[in-house]
Amino acid sequence: MNLTTERKVMKIRDIWEAKKRIAPIVNRTPLIYSAILSEKISRSVYLKLENVHEVGAFKVRGAANKILSLSDEEKKRGVATFSTGNHGMAVAFVAKRLGVNAVVCISNRVPKAKVESLKRLGAQIEIVGDSQDAAGERCYELEKQKGLTVIQPFDDPHVIAGQGTIGLELLEALPNLKDVIVPLSGGGLLSGIGLALKANNPDIRITGVSMEQSAVMYESLKAGKPVKLEESVTLADSLLGGIGLDNQYTFQMVQQYMDDVLLISEDEIAYSMAYMMDKHRIIMEGAAATGIAAVLGNKIPDQDGDLVVIISGHNVDLSILLQLIQKYTDGNEG
Numbered sequence: 001m002n003l004t005t006e007r008k009v010m011k012i013r014d015i016w017e018a019k020k021r022i023a024p025i026v027n028r029t030p031l032i033y034s035a036i037l038s039e040k041i042s043r044s045v046y047l048k049l050e051n052v053h054e055v056g057a058f059k060v061r062g063a064a065n066k067i068l069s070l071s072d073e074e075k076k077r078g079v080a081t082f083s084t085g086n087h088g089m090a091v092a093f094v095a096k097r098l099g100v101n102a103v104v105c106i107s108n109r110v111p112k113a114k115v116e117s118l119k120r121l122g123a124q125i126e127i128v129g130d131s132q133d134a135a136g137e138r139c140y141e142l143e144k145q146k147g148l149t150v151i152q153p154f155d156d157p158h159v160i161a162g163q164g165t166i167g168l169e170l171l172e173a174l175p176n177l178k179d180v181i182v183p184l185s186g187g188g189l190l191s192g193i194g195l196a197l198k199a200n201n202p203d204i205r206i207t208g209v210s211m212e213q214s215a216v217m218y219e220s221l222k223a224g225k226p227v228k229l230e231e232s233v234t235l236a237d238s239l240l241g242g243i244g245l246d247n248q249y250t251f252q253m254v255q256q257y258m259d260d261v262l263l264i265s266e267d268e269i270a271y272s273m274a275y276m277m278d279k280h281r282i283i284m285e286g287a288a289a290t291g292i293a294a295v296l297g298n299k300i301p302d303q304d305g306d307l308v309v310i311i312s313g314h315n316v317d318l319s320i321l322l323q324l325i326q327k328y329t330d331g332n333e334g
């Protein structure tokens with residue numbers, strides 16, 4: 001067998017299996033019709049509420065599918081991650097539910113509030129060095145020395161399949177689905193949803209949305225290969241981070257499944273967060289607001305059929321959200 005020519009291809013079956021596997025611990029999320037957004041662009045707009053998961057983001061789907069697919073032996077040894085964001089929280093949450101030991105490696109720069117919420121979820125914290133890279137290295141050391149399994153945030157077939165279960169839920173709910181707008185970072189979310197939808201109906205259009213600065217997948221697609229970028233400050237902090245220079249799955253899957261990609265400015269993200277709180281009473285983090293900005297800015301080509309925005313998460317500092325509400329709304333009801 002020649003391993004170097006092994007092709008990394010996922011099948012729709014992987015997502016059906018994920019759906020069955022995660023059902024006991026991941027809730028099916030609501031899909032709601034948005035009258036106000038539908039009126040705005042004169043077509044039916046639905047919101048897929050991934051913000052209602054207990055950890056406040058869809059990443060619980062991928063983490064659950066990955067950890068549940070480990071052998072008993074691997075589960076006994078435990079899992080590790082160096083993400084302090086939504087992925088780290090999801091890994092900690094799922095591991096606790098399943099009685100699996102989870103170690104989160106973090107640098108001493110990680111804000112205390114984040115460390116506290118990870119601890120509350122039952123994760124074991126290892127503080128190492130003063131950079132994300134040092135934390136990552138420690139994670140892989142734990143894998144070598146203690147046999148912990150490092151849970152990747154996006155470039156892993158079980159994680160991608162877990163996120164893809166969103167696509168199956170959409171297909172079941174909306175027979176006339178035409179457009180799906182998906183926040184895009186490492187591309188696990190878009191790859192999974194893309195595979196689920198296109199395998200059933202290649203005419204469903206998938207639009208990725210990222211922030212203007214440090215959109216690594218966007219720049220990588222333009223370059224034709226994974227590239228590295230400096231991170232900048234953005235409201236869509238959950239969309240920051242590289243895609244991995246030796247990316248195995250998501251780069252080619254995003255290339256294959258994404259019909260269009262839009263970059264959203266910080267102002268548009270900020271306005272959309274305030275708008276959704278004001279008009280819809282839905283708390284969204286910046287990453288999720290990129291999709292709403294695409295609708296409010298009328299950036300999606302006119303088509304018949306239903307449009308879905310994936311509301312990917314709600315983990316935003318409330319003081320930031322309050323500032324935005326004050327800045328962009330007049331404070332009146334509705």
Ligand SMILES: *Cc1c(COP(=O)(O)O)cnc(C)c1O
Pocket residue numbers: 057059086087153154183184185186187188189190238239285287288312313314
């Ligand atoms: C991780 C994340 C994304 C992006 O998902 P990828 O699989 O990395 O593309 C979008 N929104 C939120 C809230 C996230 O946590």
